[in-house]
Amino acid sequence: MVQRNAVPAVAMNIGEVAAAVDLPVKTLRYYEEIGLVVPQRQPNGYRRYTERDVHVLRFLRRARSLGFSIPDCRALLSLYGDAGRASADVRRLAEARIADIDRKMAELRGLRATLAALVEACHGDQHPDCPILDDLAGAGVS
Amino acid sequence: MVQRNAVPAVAMNIGEVAAAVDLPVKTLRYYEEIGLVVPQRQPNGYRRYTERDVHVLRFLRRARSLGFSIPDCRALLSLYGDAGRASADVRRLAEARIADIDRKMAELRGLRATLAALVEACHGDQHPDCPILDDLAGAGVS
DNA sequence: CCGCGACCCTCCAGTTACTGGAAAGATGCG
DNA sequence: CGCATCTTTCCAGTAACTGGAGGGTCGCGG
Numbered sequence: 001m002v003q004r005n006a007v008p009a010v011a012m013n014i015g016e017v018a019a020a021v022d023l024p025v026k027t028l029r030y031y032e033e034i035g036l037v038v039p040q041r042q043p044n045g046y047r048r049y050t051e052r053d054v055h056v057l058r059f060l061r062r063a064r065s066l067g068f069s070i071p072d073c074r075a076l077l078s079l080y081g082d083a084g085r086a087s088a089d090v091r092r093l094a095e096a097r098i099a100d101i102d103r104k105m106a107e108l109r110g111l112r113a114t115l116a117a118l119v120e121a122c123h124g125d126q127h128p129d130c131p132i133l134d135d136l137a138g139a140g141v142s
Numbered sequence: 143m144v145q146r147n148a149v150p151a152v153a154m155n156i157g158e159v160a161a162a163v164d165l166p167v168k169t170l171r172y173y174e175e176i177g178l179v180v181p182q183r184q185p186n187g188y189r190r191y192t193e194r195d196v197h198v199l200r201f202l203r204r205a206r207s208l209g210f211s212i213p214d215c216r217a218l219l220s221l222y223g224d225a226g227r228a229s230a231d232v233r234r235l236a237e238a239r240i241a242d243i244d245r246k247m248a249e250l251r252g253l254r255a256t257l258a259a260l261v262e263a264c265h266g267d268q269h270p271d272c273p274i275l276d277d278l279a280g281a282g283v284s
Numbered sequence: 285c286c287g288c289g290a291c292c293c294t295c296c297a298g299t300t301a302c303t304g305g306a307a308a309g310a311t312g313c314g
Numbered sequence: 315c316g317c318a319t320c321t322t323t324c325c326a327g328t329a330a331c332t333g334g335a336g337g338g339t340c341g342c343g344g
Contacts, residue, residue, distance in 0.1 A: 030301070030303090045322060046322080062249050076257075108247050112244070116236075116240060118236050119236045157292080186338085188291090211329085
């Protein structure tokens with residue numbers, strides 16, 4: 001069992017966290033404003049983020065970059081946050097989200113196939129056009 | 143060889159296309175405004191979309207829903223559209239996009255694992271909290 | 285030919301999720 | 315103490331839509 005929370009980094013100011021989770025400082029402030037991740041404050045008024053906040057923020061960055069909306073993310077977080085209340089609901093919600101993810105995966109595979117086919121089809125010489133792609137773009141999940 | 147473009151659907155008005163590609167009419171008008179998909183016009187001023195436009199729009203819907211920005215999409219479309227000019231550039235660009243896609247896939251897998259673990263961990267009884275998730279959220283691609 | 289509902293048009297305003305910048309306070313170091 | 319580098323709030327701007335008003339077009343039934 002590896003102990004991961006070794007260095008608590010006493011302060012955990014906004015800039016530090018921004019670097020750690022790879023999100024702009026501005027975005028963290030925005031997330032506080034909309035009540036998504038609300039850090040505590042230090043006596044000087046600076047935001048203080050916890051390790052948990054950092055985890056949540058990483059989770060958010062991933063989900064957002066994959067096209068989940070903020071409301072989607074809130075739903076995901078409500079699972080993530082207080083798992084263990086109304087398990088059945090949580091479970092259903094999580095499963096629905098997993099279905100979303102599977103759908104997105106399929107779309108990604110389709111997109112990837114389209115791009116890969118393009119690389120394949122035009123690998124060196126100059127074609128005037130690649131009509132094959134017209135088919136491919138429609139071939140995926142639709 | 144299956145002939146796909148059998149029914150050209152004489153008009154191909156905006157509403158028809160919107161239904162076909164599963165995007166709101168408003169979005170199609172917006173895409174024209176920003177020069178992404180610019181249909182021709184009928185004598186009465188109605189937009190007339192081609193089969194090709196429909197393909198491109200489907201492609202766009204997919205890419206957008208997966209978190210690619212409009213500039214990203216424009217780059218993808220420039221490949222898709224005139225493949226066959228400056229093959230080397232096209233190839234490099236396409237490959238970069240494929241790398242993006244692979245990164246997104248990995249992130250999706252990570253997200254899915256997190257959610258699946260949640261379903262697993264809390265499958266029936268009431269836990270006060272699922273601290274396991276704290277680790278999971280950080281465990282993926284990062 | 286006339287209404288009528290469903291479609292289309294443009295234009296303009298509002299929303300979401302940031303993003304940038306000004307003005308000012310806090311921290312840390314030589 | 316000065317200076318660079320944080321941090322704060324606030325306000326304005328952007329991207330990518332989204333909704334709604336006001337009005338033209340289409341096609342059908344009477």
